[in-house]
Amino acid sequence: MAVSATRIASRRVANLAFVAFCFLVTAVALAALSLILISLVAQGLAGINLDLFTRSTPAAGSPGGLINAIVGSVMMSVLGMILALTIGVFAGTWLSEYAGRSAYGSVVRFLNDVLLSAPSILVGLFVYEILVAPFKGFSGLAGAVALALLAAPVITRTTEDVLKLQPTSLRESGVALGSPVWHVIRTVLWRSASSGILTGGLLAFARISGETAPLLFTALNNQFFSWNMTKPMANLPVVIFQFALTPYPDLNRLAWAGALLIAATVLAVTILARALSRESRRS
Amino acid sequence: MSTAELTAAKPAPVRRASPAGANLERLFEGVCFAAATALLAALGGVLVSLAIGGWPALAKFGLGFVTNVTWDPVKDVYGAAGPIAGTLITSALALLMALPVAGGVAFFLVELCPPILRRPIGTAVELLAGIPSIVYGMWGLFVFAPFFAKWVEIPTMGAAPPGSFWETLTQGIPNGSGILAASIILAIMILPFMAATLRELLLTVPAQVRESAYGLGATTGEVVMSVTLPYVRRGAIGAVMLGLGRALGETMAVTFIIGNSHGFPKGIFDAGSTIASTIANEFNEASGLQSSALIALGLVLFLITFTVLALARLLLRDQVKG
Amino acid sequence: MLKRFAATIVSLALVGGGAAVAGNLSGAGATFPAPVYAKWAETYKAQTGAALNYQAIGSGGGIKQINANTVDFGASDKPLKPDALAAGGLQQFPTVIGGVVPVMNLPGVQPGQIKLTGPLLADIYRGVLKKWNDPVIVSYNKGVALPNLPITVVHRSDGSGTTFLFTSYLSLQAAHWASGPGASDSVNWPVGIGGKGNDGVAAFVKQTPGAIGYVEYAYAKQNHMTFAVMKNKAGHWVSPDAPAFAAAAAGAKWNAAPGFYLLLLDQPAAGAWPITGATFILVHSKQTNAQTGHDVLAFFDWAYKNGDAAAASLDYVPLPEPVKALVRKSWAKVVGPDGKPVYK
Numbered sequence: 001m002a003v004s005a006t007r008i009a010s011r012r013v014a015n016l017a018f019v020a021f022c023f024l025v026t027a028v029a030l031a032a033l034s035l036i037l038i039s040l041v042a043q044g045l046a047g048i049n050l051d052l053f054t055r056s057t058p059a060a061g062s063p064g065g066l067i068n069a070i071v072g073s074v075m076m077s078v079l080g081m082i083l084a085l086t087i088g089v090f091a092g093t094w095l096s097e098y099a100g101r102s103a104y105g106s107v108v109r110f111l112n113d114v115l116l117s118a119p120s121i122l123v124g125l126f127v128y129e130i131l132v133a134p135f136k137g138f139s140g141l142a143g144a145v146a147l148a149l150l151a152a153p154v155i156t157r158t159t160e161d162v163l164k165l166q167p168t169s170l171r172e173s174g175v176a177l178g179s180p181v182w183h184v185i186r187t188v189l190w191r192s193a194s195s196g197i198l199t200g201g202l203l204a205f206a207r208i209s210g211e212t213a214p215l216l217f218t219a220l221n222n223q224f225f226s227w228n229m230t231k232p233m234a235n236l237p238v239v240i241f242q243f244a245l246t247p248y249p250d251l252n253r254l255a256w257a258g259a260l261l262i263a264a265t266v267l268a269v270t271i272l273a274r275a276l277s278r279e280s281r282r283s
Numbered sequence: 284m285s286t287a288e289l290t291a292a293k294p295a296p297v298r299r300a301s302p303a304g305a306n307l308e309r310l311f312e313g314v315c316f317a318a319a320t321a322l323l324a325a326l327g328g329v330l331v332s333l334a335i336g337g338w339p340a341l342a343k344f345g346l347g348f349v350t351n352v353t354w355d356p357v358k359d360v361y362g363a364a365g366p367i368a369g370t371l372i373t374s375a376l377a378l379l380m381a382l383p384v385a386g387g388v389a390f391f392l393v394e395l396c397p398p399i400l401r402r403p404i405g406t407a408v409e410l411l412a413g414i415p416s417i418v419y420g421m422w423g424l425f426v427f428a429p430f431f432a433k434w435v436e437i438p439t440m441g442a443a444p445p446g447s448f449w450e451t452l453t454q455g456i457p458n459g460s461g462i463l464a465a466s467i468i469l470a471i472m473i474l475p476f477m478a479a480t481l482r483e484l485l486l487t488v489p490a491q492v493r494e495s496a497y498g499l500g501a502t503t504g505e506v507v508m509s510v511t512l513p514y515v516r517r518g519a520i521g522a523v524m525l526g527l528g529r530a531l532g533e534t535m536a537v538t539f540i541i542g543n544s545h546g547f548p549k550g551i552f553d554a555g556s557t558i559a560s561t562i563a564n565e566f567n568e569a570s571g572l573q574s575s576a577l578i579a580l581g582l583v584l585f586l587i588t589f590t591v592l593a594l595a596r597l598l599l600r601d602q603v604k605g
Numbered sequence: 606m607l608k609r610f611a612a613t614i615v616s617l618a619l620v621g622g623g624a625a626v627a628g629n630l631s632g633a634g635a636t637f638p639a640p641v642y643a644k645w646a647e648t649y650k651a652q653t654g655a656a657l658n659y660q661a662i663g664s665g666g667g668i669k670q671i672n673a674n675t676v677d678f679g680a681s682d683k684p685l686k687p688d689a690l691a692a693g694g695l696q697q698f699p700t701v702i703g704g705v706v707p708v709m710n711l712p713g714v715q716p717g718q719i720k721l722t723g724p725l726l727a728d729i730y731r732g733v734l735k736k737w738n739d740p741v742i743v744s745y746n747k748g749v750a751l752p753n754l755p756i757t758v759v760h761r762s763d764g765s766g767t768t769f770l771f772t773s774y775l776s777l778q779a780a781h782w783a784s785g786p787g788a789s790d791s792v793n794w795p796v797g798i799g800g801k802g803n804d805g806v807a808a809f810v811k812q813t814p815g816a817i818g819y820v821e822y823a824y825a826k827q828n829h830m831t832f833a834v835m836k837n838k839a840g841h842w843v844s845p846d847a848p849a850f851a852a853a854a855a856g857a858k859w860n861a862a863p864g865f866y867l868l869l870l871d872q873p874a875a876g877a878w879p880i881t882g883a884t885f886i887l888v889h890s891k892q893t894n895a896q897t898g899h900d901v902l903a904f905f906d907w908a909y910k911n912g913d914a915a916a917a918s919l920d921y922v923p924l925p926e927p928v929k930a931l932v933r934k935s936w937a938k939v940v941g942p943d944g945k946p947v948y949k
Contacts, residue, residue, distance in 0.1 A: 011502055018504030022395055025387030029478070030404070032471050033411045036422050040414065059644035060919055087318045094315030108319045114592045115326045119532030121562060122581050125336075126329040136674045138631070149325055156322060182311035210415035213534060213563070216662065220633065223643055224656045232631050232658055241417055241535075242661055245802040246640060247824040248919075259418045267410050274406060356764075357787035420801075424808050432812060456757050458813035460798060543762030543799030554798040560762075564801070567663030568764025568790045574669075 037263075044260025047253035052261075056225045057239055060248035066258055068225040072234035076140050076219060077205060079229070080147030085201055088152045089190075092159025092197075097185060109160070116153040123149050124214035132218060140233030143219025150214060151204035158200025162193040195276050202273035206266045212237040236262055330585065337579030340572060348579060354545035356565070361576035363583060365545045369462065369555035370584070372548065373537065374530040376466035381474045382523060388474075389481035390507050405482070411475040420539035423468040428459025428540060431467070436552050455552030456542075463551040465541035472536060473526040480522040484515040524595030531588050534559040558584040630657040630900055634667015634680030637766050637821060638884040641701055642680070644915045645908045657904050664766050664790065671695065671887045678901050679887040682766020683790060687864040696890050696939050697864050698932040699883035700905065702854045702922040705770045706845040706880075708830040709817045710810050711737065713750055717844055720745045721833045723778025723871070723879065729817060730758055730775060731782065732796035737815060754815030759806050761819075762799030764791035770882040771819050774870045819880075822850070823920035837879045838871045849878035850922040859928050865935070883924070888939055895941030902936050902948035909933075 051065040058064025099105025131142040174184030220232040236258045243255035351362020436457040443449035455461050488511045496510040542554025558580050566577050639661035646657045664681035671679030728734045738751045761768045769790040776783035786792040800806040803824040810818040834842045843849045856874030869881040892898030913923035941947045
């Protein structure tokens with residue numbers, strides 16, 4: 001009895017210690033992370049005003065905003081996402097529906113996972129070599145391709161996962177009705193998986209929205225407003241990088257405001273993605 | 284095999300089935316296959332372009348490139364042992380620090396957290412993975428470094444007995460920069476990512492397994508330590524390796540705070556460098572052999588990352604499948 | 606829905622491409638002059654409608670990109686030697702002048718109070734002088750309360766024109782520096798820690814009592830850092846300010862420098878700041894498109910005429926008028942496909 005009582009007591013203590021540890025580290029982690037968030041919000045809010053969304057990036061000492069960078073970032077991200085979604089959805093479909101257990105399938109799946117975490121600066125150098133140097137010029141298009149290369153593996157992976165979750169009966173009933181397999185995939189599987197695929201897309205977007213390194217060697221940056229994607233294009237990450245390191249306080253403020261904008265966008269996208277995935281789970 | 288043949292064999296298929304589409308079956312599969320191959324080609328392309336760009340330096344220095352400590356752009360002598368060591372040390376330290384914390388956060392979210400807080404905390408953790416890394420760098424330089432110097436570096440250096448191992452370990456300049464400071468910033472950066480992945484893994488443990496352990500009278504700690512953790516063991520190792528992969532390739536945040544000296548770091552407060560920070564520092568100004576040496580560094584980093592991730596994915600895959 | 610969205614975006618991109626203003630120019634390179642180029646470009650666009658986009662990617666990047674033909678002009682803090690210019694088929698000319706300033710964190714010492722010479726700086730950056738109250742430093746600073754602090758050396762970690770000027774100066778001043786670390790935009794530093802950019806150097810200096818670093822003049826001025834007074838070639842002690850940089854530029858023999866390859870270090874003029882340098886623009890001697898070449902030179906001609914005040918407001922020093930005249934004359938060598946000068 002006595003032995004058992006001590007054992008229970010010591011187990012209780014051990015458990016208490018474990019639970020306390022979990023609480024403690026969560027508190028520490030959240031504290032560290034909120035400290036970063038607080039300095040971002042505190043510094044960023046100082047630069048948020050209407051000019052931010054109506055004027056282009058200024059030279060030091062002039063009034064200005066970030067509209068050229070915002071528009072450039074949106075255009076490159078959207079084009080990059082279209083490319084990435086096209087490649088990612090088809091590649092994911094191939095892995096899920098056609099590759100089966102083939103050796104080539106495993107190689108693609110494996111290397112896609114490696115590409116998922118490749119250092120982004122190397123991707124930027126690669127796109128410089130194939131799109132910027134040969135065509136004699138930095139361009140928004142090259143930036144979009146670099147972003148697409150970073151986003152596509154995420155989408156491929158999510159698409160494959162979501163499609164694999166669709167019940168086999170769905171495919172079989174479609175085929176039993178006489179539809180060709182590709183038609184079943186297009187009209188049945190994709191439709192029922194669409195919200196999951198979209199979630200993957202949004203997560204991929206969150207991944208690429210703050211990337212500086214791949215854009216520095218591809219889209220470069222632009223001081224002025226431009227719709228032209230065949231020329232250097234303004235974008236938030238590179239503007240933040242350059243303005244954060246100048247001696248002029250007005251430019252530093254814009255850099256922080258830009259960083260806050262990116263973080264807020266990522267937050268909105270993450271919440272949207274969560275909401276969508278919850279919906280898809282429900283249906 | 285295929286449905287294409289089956290449908291073709293049937294003389295009069297059901298009208299609704301749009302038989303004309305059957306001809307496109309091959310085309311569709313081809314498009315999917317092409318997309319998958321394009322991904323493969325992209326990865327191959329990255330590797331090949333690095334190999335071509337780095338070849339002049341690798342050919343000139345051979346194995347010395349990874350074993351030599353001297354990195355001298357003026358005399359065009361490049362040995363990457365310092366950055367390679369710095370990369371491995373900071374990543375390993377970051378992992379050592381981030382792992383217990385990430386584990387604690389994941390266990391907290393899965394086993395202990397009130398359901399109402401689960402989503403906000405989970406979202407907050409994921410959000411932090413999306414903050415541009417230059418923000419982490421600036422925060423590290425302007426907020427964290429002065430704090431770290433005052434409350435950690437100066438006291439520990441002062442407390443080290445002269446001539447002891449502690450004194451050797453803690454030598455350096457007490458201004459909040461160096462190997463350990465960079466490792467801590469890295470740990471903070473990879474923490475959200477590892478915690479989120481670990482949480483996903485813990486959620487895959489079947490409810491019956493956990494509930495039967497609880498039913499036998501096990502405490503929360505015991506369930507985690509002897510039931511759920513062993514259940515996801517291999518996957519957890521994979522998630523850790525993924526975090527390591529991120530740490531290895533991080534550029535901007537490290538550059539701000541590591542002190543950027545190319546030699547072997549002498550202690551944990553001493554300045555060092557990593558492969559990624561060296562590339563970020565010098566690539567824009569480099570030309571000729573220096574530029575080639577930096578690309579060769581990229582190749583080395585890629586191979587390290589590749590190995591780590593390959594191992595991680597193999598472990599993760601077993602977990603997910605089995 | 607997605608499809609329609611995609612179509613809209615693509616057509617927007619195409620329409621935008623078609624409607625682009627003719628004469629959009631792009632240049633890239635040195636980080637140091639980027640703020641003043643951006644200022645000029647902003648005003649130029651307001652006055653003429655022509656957009657010139659300059660991006661700071663580093664001097665090495667500027668040289669690489671003009672050689673790869675990905676930009677209309679390159680920019681570098683490090684002038685190319687005449688043979689390198691000839692090999693690349695390039696023309697080079699200076700635009701503005703700036704200086705590098707040693708800054709320090711010495712409790713109790715005011716800006717401009719401490720005096721340093723080139724050899725002293727070289728010995729500090731070599732790690733030979735280890736304490737601020739070293740007798741050698743004290744002998745130049747009688748009456749200044751130099752603390753008994755170890756000297757912490759801070760340098761730039763990223764390759765930069767600032768480092769190039771600073772190490773070139775140390776090489777001029779000390780034989781052991783020239784044969785040791787040498788002069789380049791990044792070198793093998795014997796001691797010290799590296800900060801990323803001016804900001805990184807300044808942060809480390811501020812956080813470390815006893816630290817010494819070097820930053821661009823604009824940065825030291827905007828951030829009110831403790832700077833040192835330096836001894837110049839004429840033997841005078843000078844403070845880093847615009848007149849001292851201008852004195853260095855005015856005294857230099859630009860007409861005897863082919864391709865404007867000239868470092869303004871350690872100039873003999875009485876008031877010259879010893880660590881002064883110009884920053885340079887690179888264009889192809891033979892332009893494939895005469896209009897582009899014309900537009901680039903027109904921009905810099907405009908900047909020479911109208912940009913001095915803007916440069917001064919950002920703490921850069923404009924070129925002396927005679928140097929501008931020399932540069933304008935040199936533009937005759939920039940020719941189009943037909944072999945005729947593209948400008949004037």
